[in-house]
Structures are given as structure tokens and as C-alpha cells.
Amino acid sequence: MNETQYQGTVAMTDLSAHHVTLPLRASETDLGVIVDATGADIITIDVNNTRPDDQVRALALIFADAINFAGTPAPPHHVEIRVAQLEAILAAEEARSEELLKRLDKAREGKEPDFCYDPDEWEFTSDWEDRDQVHGHGEALHSGKVMQVATLIRGPRKWVAEVPVTWTEAGDPDETEIRWFDSEEAALAAFVAPASEGSDA
Known part of the structure; x- marks a missing residue:
């Protein structure tokens, strides 16, 4: 096991000890909130509300993916598995982004906010x-x-x-x-x- 894989295993162990279940993801309802696989709140980005919404949303996605990567040791010599994992994450985020865009269009049409x-x-x-x-x-x-x-x-x-x-x-x-x-x-x-x-x- 190389150093990167070892660090990933430690990260996963530490998170499990604190009742955090991977993978993490950006909340679909609370801007800037990162939740775990059970839906429990884990991290809140920009609690003072000083950053633009787009930036907060992007940071939440980046941090969630970084933690997921650190907590998921990649099998040696199987890069294609990691590529498949990233493609699955990307597909899920694209689906969520499409839903967010639909709700944004709804708001811009003058309908009531959610x-x-x-x-x-x-x-x-x-x-x-x-x-x-x-x-x-x-x-x-x-x-x-x-x-x-x-x-x-x-x-x-x-x-x-x-x-x-x-x-x-x-x-x-x-x-x-x-x-x-x-x-x-x-x-x-x-x-x-x-x-x-x-x-x-």
C-alpha cells in the first residue's frame, strides 16, 4: 500500500469513527451545506454569507469530491475503476445541476420561490x-x-x-x-x- 492509499484508509477510518458515512455530497436544498450518505449535515460553507451563491455551490462540490477521494483508496493498478467512479460522480452532479437550473428558471419566471x-x-x-x-x-x-x-x-x-x-x-x-x-x-x-x-x- 502506497502513502496515498494509506492516507485514504486513515481518512475513511477517522470519518467512520465520527459517524460520517461516505460518499459526501452537496445538499440539494441548503446552499453550501455538505451532507453524508445518510443525509446528515457535515460541513457548512460560507456561514457568514459573504460569498456569491455560485461560488458557495462550487466550493461545496469541490470539497465533497476531495473528501470522497481521500476516503476511498484506489485499488493498485486499476486506474479505470477510479475513472468509472469519477464518471459516476460527474453524472450525478450533472443530474442535480439540471434540476437546479430548472428551479432557477422557475424563480426567474416570477413564480414563488421554494x-x-x-x-x-x-x-x-x-x-x-x-x-x-x-x-x-x-x-x-x-x-x-x-x-x-x-x-x-x-x-x-x-x-x-x-x-x-x-x-x-x-x-x-x-x-x-x-x-x-x-x-x-x-x-x-x-x-x-x-x-x-x-x-x-
């Missing part, structure tokens, strides 16, 4: 149908402020705010409700009291 998250404090990603989880069902919303919400995959940004729905005679907010908006301007406009009927002199 997922959303808080770009300032990305702790988890929520299904769009359960999007109120992003703001803790109102706990993270503050009076007079609008919260920006990022959507996946490259879906349109959304804004959410707890806005007044009724006003006092003095023009102050009374009852409020949580509403979602397609633009920050529309969200901010919801904080403005409607003009009273007959106010034009």
Missing part, C-alpha cells in the same frame, strides 16, 4: 410554504422596520413586516398584522396611514 432564509443571520432554511418560521412568527419583527428575506434558488428577494391595519382617530397605528411584500418600497408604504376621506379641501 425556500427562504434570513440573509443576516442564516441559521436555517425554511420551505416557502412555512416562511413565517424565518421571523419566528413575528418575534424577530420590530415596529416600523422591514425585514429582508433571501430566497432559494436565486429566487426574488421578499420583505416582511408587521404593519398597521387599523388606525386611531389621531392617525396612530392600532391593530397590526404580518404581511409579505415583493419590494421594500411596498413594505414601507404599508406603514403610512391612509389619507382620510374628504381631506382634500
Whole structure:
């Protein structure tokens, strides 16, 4: 066994000891997350959300393949086996990329996004149908402020705010409700009291 094969065996042993099952792969739902063969989260790339989405996705694929390679010792004198493994990985990634492109096209057509998250404090990603989880069902919303919400995959940004729905005679907010908006301007406009009927002199 040569040095490369030995290192690969050690890597596989260490990962198994920590309950990590190869092969690793980039998550199809959580951008930048690498999961193992059981679907368990292993690594998160760019936790501070400073890199472009395309770069994060590419890094996740590169790291997953590098770990898979290190953890899979190549049989001596059987290069064709490794080539077949890489071709299988490539085919799987191409299939996933095709699905991602379909979802990207869907988002660009103006349809609803599939997922959303808080770009300032990305702790988890929520299904769009359960999007109120992003703001803790109102706990993270503050009076007079609008919260920006990022959507996946490259879906349109959304804004959410707890806005007044009724006003006092003095023009102050009374009852409020949580509403979602397609633009920050529309969200901010919801904080403005409607003009009273007959106010034009």
C-alpha cells in the first residue's frame, strides 16, 4: 500500500469513527451545506454569507469530491475503476445541476420561490410554504422596520413586516398584522396611514 492509499484508509477510518458515512455530497436544498450518505449535515460553507451563491455551490462540490477521494483508496493498478467512479460522480452532479437550473428558471419566471432564509443571520432554511418560521412568527419583527428575506434558488428577494391595519382617530397605528411584500418600497408604504376621506379641501 502506497502513502496515498494509506492516507485514504486513515481518512475513511477517522470519518467512520465520527459517524460520517461516505460518499459526501452537496445538499440539494441548503446552499453550501455538505451532507453524508445518510443525509446528515457535515460541513457548512460560507456561514457568514459573504460569498456569491455560485461560488458557495462550487466550493461545496469541490470539497465533497476531495473528501470522497481521500476516503476511498484506489485499488493498485486499476486506474479505470477510479475513472468509472469519477464518471459516476460527474453524472450525478450533472443530474442535480439540471434540476437546479430548472428551479432557477422557475424563480426567474416570477413564480414563488421554494425556500427562504434570513440573509443576516442564516441559521436555517425554511420551505416557502412555512416562511413565517424565518421571523419566528413575528418575534424577530420590530415596529416600523422591514425585514429582508433571501430566497432559494436565486429566487426574488421578499420583505416582511408587521404593519398597521387599523388606525386611531389621531392617525396612530392600532391593530397590526404580518404581511409579505415583493419590494421594500411596498413594505414601507404599508406603514403610512391612509389619507382620510374628504381631506382634500
